[in-house]
Amino acid sequence: MSMQNARSLVDDSAITFDAATTVEAAIDEIRTSTGDDEPTVYYGYVLDDSGRLEGVVSVRELLNAEEAASLADVMQSDVVSVEESASIGDIARKLAEHGFPLLPVHDADAAFLGVVRAEDVLEALEEGASKAALQSSVKDVQYDPSEEGQYECFECGAVVAAIGSPGSCPECGSELRHRRTTIE
Structure with missing residues (x-):
């Protein structure tokens, strides 16, 4: 409400x-x-x-x-x-x-x-x-950042597998997000 x-x-x-x-x-x-x-x-x-x-x-x-x-x-x-x-x-x-x-x-x-x-x-x-x-209808997905996960680049769409945040995209240097994180 x-x-x-x-x-x-x-x-x-x-x-x-x-x-x-x-x-x-x-x-x-x-x-x-x-x-x-x-x-x-x-x-x-x-x-x-x-x-x-x-x-x-x-x-x-x-x-x-x-x-x-x-x-x-x-x-x-x-x-x-x-x-x-x-x-x-x-x-x-x-x-x-x-x-x-x-x-x-x-x-x-x-x-x-x-x-x-x-x-x-x-x-x-x-x-x-x-x-x-x-x-x-939208549910948050829980993930453990200490486990290997897939990170996706906001800019170029490259996907990187890493344990913990890999920082920036190796392809273009842009910000990455964990693929199981909801986009708001």
Whole structure:
């Protein structure tokens, strides 16, 4: 599994507001702050004065709310989020459990850092699974350097039989490697 965590995948371009922002202002902010090449905006995050996550409001909720209402009136204050140290597997389970396309990420002090997107989590899981499969299929071969072995030249490909490292290639003078040593 990948050694990544929520912090390594966080996208800090999430749209944030304070609770006093009106629905109309929030919609205008979303409309003017996103371009065609940016990820789809699903949620706006409401932060307190300390930058802590106070609530979340979906674009759908904004579109169905009264324009003059404040975000404090329409936001959901019970926010599903992950701490920055959460593993990719934990994030994936939480995304699947709740069916969200992304999750907000906070630090140990509950300060909002950004969001982690489901597609980035899936990519990290695939990368981790690929790496684990490769590592399980490649095995190091043990050898005793005090026994006679075959050494191969990196440059010309010459093979030399010797006990212990023969040093450099007798053909071209380049570096040799024991043939049973894995190439990384």
